[in-house]
Amino acid sequence: MRNLRLTDWVFVVLAAAIVVAGALALVRTSPGPAHSAHQRTADLVPAAHSDGLSEAESGYRFERVTVPSTRGPAVPVAFRILGPDGRAQTRFLDDQTKQLHFFVIRDDMHVFQHLHPTLVGDTWHVDVRLDDGGAYRMFAEFVPLDTLDPRHPVVLGVPFSVPGDTTLVPVPAPAAVAATATGFTVTRVDEPAQPTPMRPQELRFAIRAPDGSPVRTLEPHLGSYGHMTGFHTMLLSATHLHPVQPLGVPLVDGELTFQATFADRGEYRLFLEFAHGGAVHTAAITVAVA
Numbered sequence: 001m002r003n004l005r006l007t008d009w010v011f012v013v014l015a016a017a018i019v020v021a022g023a024l025a026l027v028r029t030s031p032g033p034a035h036s037a038h039q040r041t042a043d044l045v046p047a048a049h050s051d052g053l054s055e056a057e058s059g060y061r062f063e064r065v066t067v068p069s070t071r072g073p074a075v076p077v078a079f080r081i082l083g084p085d086g087r088a089q090t091r092f093l094d095d096q097t098k099q100l101h102f103f104v105i106r107d108d109m110h111v112f113q114h115l116h117p118t119l120v121g122d123t124w125h126v127d128v129r130l131d132d133g134g135a136y137r138m139f140a141e142f143v144p145l146d147t148l149d150p151r152h153p154v155v156l157g158v159p160f161s162v163p164g165d166t167t168l169v170p171v172p173a174p175a176a177v178a179a180t181a182t183g184f185t186v187t188r189v190d191e192p193a194q195p196t197p198m199r200p201q202e203l204r205f206a207i208r209a210p211d212g213s214p215v216r217t218l219e220p221h222l223g224s225y226g227h228m229t230g231f232h233t234m235l236l237s238a239t240h241l242h243p244v245q246p247l248g249v250p251l252v253d254g255e256l257t258f259q260a261t262f263a264d265r266g267e268y269r270l271f272l273e274f275a276h277g278g279a280v281h282t283a284a285i286t287v288a289v290a
Contacts, residue, residue: 214254
């Protein structure tokens, strides 16, 4: 057998490299059982739903029709949700008994509203209360009919501002206790005090009546015992927390539990809504994620 010359060795090395590259390509492109590389990563790292930092997400877009620009007790807002085909969407899956949830938050977290617009034709309408000026963001949250994960809605967000003098209120520091305007006390009792980003965690809140006694039962509110939405105090991103206890199960020591996955480090302002005595009560609590 003849000795290989330098050029022969070069061709041998190149051929081996091509074979190895082809094998690697086959490994990369061979799909698992209906899983892409992105999906495999998602299996390892739990994904939070869209955060409302954009007016477009997953092929859907928030189209402004009427945007608030003045103060008032009932300032009209109108918008459309355009689908991947560019057409206005008028039907979604029910999400906690509603087709669409609408939120308004001011950048200091002092103003919060959770509303449910009415559909007229292909346009959603709602009135918002804006007693003060400032920079705001409004969110539309919905679950598309063709979703593969109904527990993670699409959230679209649009900024707007109201001119004039504004009385800004500092965001309260992280604390374990919050109170409603109606005298209920809500105390966070889970650990650790600082959740970790992108890691599922249960947040537990002990609810006490104005007389200090544990609340044993709550009335249904949006199809569950409570509704909670959080907003990053710097980014103004939104996150939805899912209640754990099913309706009809008594609350142990007045505790209500939510499943949470926070996408970013920083402070979040959580707004807990629950129904008791024929009224809806709202408590706001700040949580640090580190």
